[in-house]
Structure formats: structure tokens, C-alpha cells
Amino acid sequence: MTSIETLSTVNWDVAVVGGGNAALCAAMTAAEAGARVVILEGAPKPYRGGNSRHTRNFRCMHKDPLGPLTDSYGEDEYFDDLMLVTKGKTDENLARLAIRTSEACLPWMERHGVRFQASLSGTLSLSRTNAFFLGGGKALVNAYYNTAEDLGISVVYKAQVKHVGVNGGTFESLEVEVAGHPCTVQAKAVVLASGGFQSNVDWLADAWGPAARNFLIRGTPYNKGVVLKDMQDQGAKTVGDPTQCHAVAIDGRAPKFDGGIVTRLDCVPFSIVVNNAAERFYDEGEDVWPKRYAIWGRLVANQPEQVAYAIIDAKSLELFMPSVFPPVKADTIEELAENLGLPPGRLRETVDAFNTSCRDGAFFPTELDGLATEGITPAKTNWARPISEPPFYGYSLRTGVTFTYLGLKVDETARVTGPEGRYENIWAAGEIMAGSILGQGYLAGFGMTIGTVFGRISGEEAARHAV
Numbered sequence: 001m002t003s004i005e006t007l008s009t010v011n012w013d014v015a016v017v018g019g020g021n022a023a024l025c026a027a028m029t030a031a032e033a034g035a036r037v038v039i040l041e042g043a044p045k046p047y048r049g050g051n052s053r054h055t056r057n058f059r060c061m062h063k064d065p066l067g068p069l070t071d072s073y074g075e076d077e078y079f080d081d082l083m084l085v086t087k088g089k090t091d092e093n094l095a096r097l098a099i100r101t102s103e104a105c106l107p108w109m110e111r112h113g114v115r116f117q118a119s120l121s122g123t124l125s126l127s128r129t130n131a132f133f134l135g136g137g138k139a140l141v142n143a144y145y146n147t148a149e150d151l152g153i154s155v156v157y158k159a160q161v162k163h164v165g166v167n168g169g170t171f172e173s174l175e176v177e178v179a180g181h182p183c184t185v186q187a188k189a190v191v192l193a194s195g196g197f198q199s200n201v202d203w204l205a206d207a208w209g210p211a212a213r214n215f216l217i218r219g220t221p222y223n224k225g226v227v228l229k230d231m232q233d234q235g236a237k238t239v240g241d242p243t244q245c246h247a248v249a250i251d252g253r254a255p256k257f258d259g260g261i262v263t264r265l266d267c268v269p270f271s272i273v274v275n276n277a278a279e280r281f282y283d284e285g286e287d288v289w290p291k292r293y294a295i296w297g298r299l300v301a302n303q304p305e306q307v308a309y310a311i312i313d314a315k316s317l318e319l320f321m322p323s324v325f326p327p328v329k330a331d332t333i334e335e336l337a338e339n340l341g342l343p344p345g346r347l348r349e350t351v352d353a354f355n356t357s358c359r360d361g362a363f364f365p366t367e368l369d370g371l372a373t374e375g376i377t378p379a380k381t382n383w384a385r386p387i388s389e390p391p392f393y394g395y396s397l398r399t400g401v402t403f404t405y406l407g408l409k410v411d412e413t414a415r416v417t418g419p420e421g422r423y424e425n426i427w428a429a430g431e432i433m434a435g436s437i438l439g440q441g442y443l444a445g446f447g448m449t450i451g452t453v454f455g456r457i458s459g460e461e462a463a464r465h466a467v
Contacts (some may be wrong), residue, residue, distance in 0.1 A: 001152040002038065007111035008183040013466035014459070015174060015185055017227055018193035019043065020446060021137075022430025024144040025455025026191040026355030026462070028112060029230075031151040033463035039177060040159040040185070042194065043222045044218065048157065049141035050195050051219035051403060051431070051447075054260035056454065057119075057130040058109070059445030060102045066104050068116040070127045075099050078129075078239025082443050085291055089439025097412055098437060098446075099220060101453045106131055109452065113143030120336030126290055136261075155382035161194065161227050161434045166234055170424045182348045188224060188466035189425040191458045192416070193451075196431045197225025198245065199257065204401070207242035214306040216250060218264075218400040220259035228432055235419030237409040243343065244405040246442045247297025249273075252307060252396030253325050261437040262324040265395055269383050270316040270365065272354050273397070275303040278337065280354070288368060296334075301399040308397040309340050310442040311351065313389045319365045327393035336392045355386035403447065407435035414458035425465050427458035 007406045014030045016023045019041025041048050061078050062069050062461040078099045082090060110116070115134040119127040133140045135155055148155065154180060163175035174185040176212075197203045199221045204212035232238055254263035266282050273296075275281055282299050286292055300308045312327075330336035333351050357376035363369055363385060372381045408428045409417040416433075418425045430451040 012187040014462045015187035016191045021052035022451035022455035023193035026459035029459030030463040035463040038154040042160045045157045057132045057445045085441035094193040098453045189462040193429040194227040195223035199222040199399045215399045223377035237417040239409040240405040242406040246402040249397040250400030252398040266320040271310040271312040276350045285380045290444035297399045310395045313387045403431040405435035406434045429454040429458040
């Protein structure tokens with residue numbers, strides 16, 4: 001811990017704004033390059049780490065088996081997977097840079113204290129593509145903070161950066177409140193890694209309209225976009241649509257903020273999903289879940305009152321990751337509808353129509369099986385089995401926002417673009433610049449890839465400038 005007096009009197013080489021994965025990667029890389037580094041984490045210590053606390057895996061290219069990863073996962077396949085979910089809305093140069101660099105990141109992560117485990121099964125069959133953290137994101141964050149301490153990096157908690165002082169394209173200082181006390185931080189270079197604006201519900205509502213007030217925020221309540229807004233106001237170039245975000249369908253009983261990854265529901269591929277009128281509205285079996293789970297937040301957001309309901313039967317209950325809250329249970333579809341607050345007769349009609357459209361065929365829960373409906377709209381193109389075996393189960397779904405994609409425009413060196421070209425000594429990493437790569441959609445584990453790759457790049461570049 002660093003005192004306010006020390007914070008304001010030292011002329012730091014590199015100041016890192018934020019305390020999650022991207023910030024830590026930047027700080028450790030800069031420190032190893034000889035820089036005197038301070039991390040300004042807006043959260044109190046028990047909540048340090050931003051959304052990284054809630055992550056559990058890292059998507060990684062590899063030519064051969066690597067650590068916990070099996071087989072191989074090449075650059076082109078990885079890029080094709082990304083293009084599929086973003087529908088082409090990505091900067092190919094930055095995307096391929098992140099993909100290619102990810103292979104070297106995994107051993108680097110291990111050297112800095114991260115431990116991995118074999119991939120999970122069920123709807124997250126990712127043994128070839130994603131490396132899972134032993135102990136989850138909280139263990140990764142704690143490992144990095146331990147390494148940062150060993151490297152002599154100073155950390156200040158409850159340090160909310162209010163203003164980035166820029167003069168003629170050059171960063172000069174930060175105006176910071178530390179536990180409510182104002183101070184000025186001087187540094188030769190700054191890395192902005194303070195996340196998106198998803199916890200600022202008013203900003204979400206400005207972009208989305210009143211519906212956004214019904215959204216739940218999966219991650220940290222401290223990512224309010226203060227630094228992003230400050231840089232915008234000073235003319236920094238931005239990229240991305242403020243309505244685009246990593247949003248998934250989560251348990252409707254989750255808290256407003258910080259429910260984390262455990263509130264996510266992975267039952268959709270084996271269910272039918274209906275709105276509050278008990279009507280289906282999208283293909284639940286369109287693709288394997290890691291490539292489709294992130295579209296469901298937006299789909300639910302477009303439904304009345306921003307709610308939906310997943311309906312399954314007994315034969316599907318054990319096919320997905322267990323939920324943190326038990327499902328609503330009933331012996332009949334009508335009783336289930338009443339328990340969920342749905343019109344019983346209409347849900348019965350929807351289930352019957354779906355069941356009638358199902359066809360015989362081989363069912364393979366961990367891969368695309370082509371077991372599709374016939375004669376119904378929307379179709380279900382995989383894993384379509386009748387919902388007929390009691391008891392029946394249901395989950396309420398709400399839109400859970402992880403992070404927003406409106407961010408600062410950066411180049412291949414992670415340097416931020418100002419109104420008249422690149423800033424001399426301002427870099428960005430993680431969610432605050434992820435919109436440079438993610439135009440829409442999401443690919444499981446890719447946020448950690450962006451944060452790790454551009455965190456390391458920004459730390460190296462900032463240290464090169466400062467030392």
C-alpha cells in the first residue's frame with residue numbers, strides 16, 4: 001500500500017489506471033522493464049481486480065498441445081470463430097495480433113503465478129481452445145497482485161481517477177481521489193485500463209433507452225466509465241457502438257451488480273426459451289454454446305420487460321453446468337407456467353407445438369448433432385428433443401451486461417489516438433479499448449486474450465518511453 005503523500009510526491013515512470021487483468025499485465029511488464037510503477041485501483045482491496053475476478057478461462061492459439069490445451073487451435077480457425085460472432089465487425093490487424101500473441105501469453109501467465117486446470121465438460125467443451133484458471137479469476141488476480149508486490153509495484157486502492165491531464169498531445173498528470181481525498185499523480189507515461197461504462201446505468205440508458213434500467217450488471221460496480229468519458233471530452237478518438245456489449249442471459253434472480261459468472265445459465269441449448277407471453281423467439285440450438293451464449297443477453301433485452309424463460313424437462317437437467325440458484329420445478333407444464341408467472345394455456349400450446357415439430361434422430365449434447373425441428377418458426381436446428389418428461393423445470397432470464405464495447409481507439413502498440421494523431425505517452429488495454437476489436441458479439445475467453453495481450457504491449461511500450 002502506498003500513502004497519498006508518497007503517491008503525490010513521486011514522479012512515477014508509469015501510472016496504470018485500473019486494477020484488473022489488463023492493468024496488472026501492463027504493470028508487471030513495465031516493472032520488469034525497469035520502470036517505477038504505480039497501480040491506481042478504484043475499488044477497495046476486497047473487490048480489486050475488476051471483472052477479471054469473475055472470469056475463468058483464456059482463449060489461446062496454439063500449434064501443438066500447450067499446458068492444459070489439447071490438439072491445436074490455429075490462427076485462421078481462431079479468427080474465423082471471431083468473425084462468426086462479430087459478423088465481420090472487427091479490426092483484422094488488431095484481432096490477428098491478439099490471436100497470434102496469445103500463444104506466448106499462456107507460459108508467461110504461468111511464470112507470473114497463474115495455474116491452470118483441465119477444461120470443464122458439458123456445454124463448455126473447450127479443451128482445445130480455452131485454458132481454464134485453477135481457482136478461477138479471483139485466483140488469477142491474487143497471483144498477479146502477489147507477483148506485482150514481488151516486483152516492487154506500488155498499489156493504491158479506492159483511487160478513482162477523475163481527470164487525465166493532457167497538454168498538446170502529451171499526458172502530464174492524473175487528478176485522483178483516494179478514499180475521497182484529492183491528489184495529483186505525476187508520471188512519465190500512463191496506461192489506461194479502467195474498464196468500460198457498464199456500471200453507469202444512466203449512461204447505459206442514454207444509449208439503449210429506458211430498457212437498460214432493467215439490465216443486471218454481472219461484474220464490478222466500479223466500472224462507471226469515468227476515465228473513458230474524460231478522454232472523450234478531451235477529443236480522444238473512440239471506436240465502437242455504445243449499445244454493443246458483452247451481454248449474456250443470466251438468472252433473473254441475480255443481484256443488480258457483481259453477481260459474477262455463477263449467475264450465468266448454460267441450459268439454453270437443451271431448452272426452449274419463451275418471452276413473458278410464452279412465445280419462442282429464437283433458435284436455441286443455433287450453434288455450440290461458447291459461440292452463442294453471448295448473443296442471448298441482447299435477445300432477452302429485446303423482449304417485453306427484458307425478461308425471458310428457459311423451459312426444460314427431467315432428461316435435460318444434468319446436461320449443463322449446475323446453476324447457482326435451483327430451477328423452478330413443477331409436475332406439469334401448466335403448473336410450471338403459474339410458478340413462473342406465465343400464461344399456462346399459452347405455454348402449453350407453445351410446448352405442444354414444439355414437441356410436435358421434433359423428429360427422431362441421434363442426440364449428441366456436446367457437439368452439433370443436426371437434430372432439428374420441422375415445420376415450426378423459429379426452428380431449433382440442433383438438440384431438439386420434446387419437452388415431455390416430468391418433472392419440468394424453468395429459469396427466468398435477464399440481460400446481464402459484462403462490459404461495454406465503446407472504447408478508445410488504439411494502434412498495434414496500444415497507443416491511444418487523440419484529436420490530432422497518437423498521444424505521445426498514453427496507452428490503453430483491456431475493456432476500455434476492446435471495441436477496437438469487438439464490434440459486436442463475443443467469443444468465450446476472448447476478453448482475457450485482449451486484456452493480456454494489450455496489457456503486455458502497453459506496459460512494454462510505456463516503459464520504453466519512460467525509462
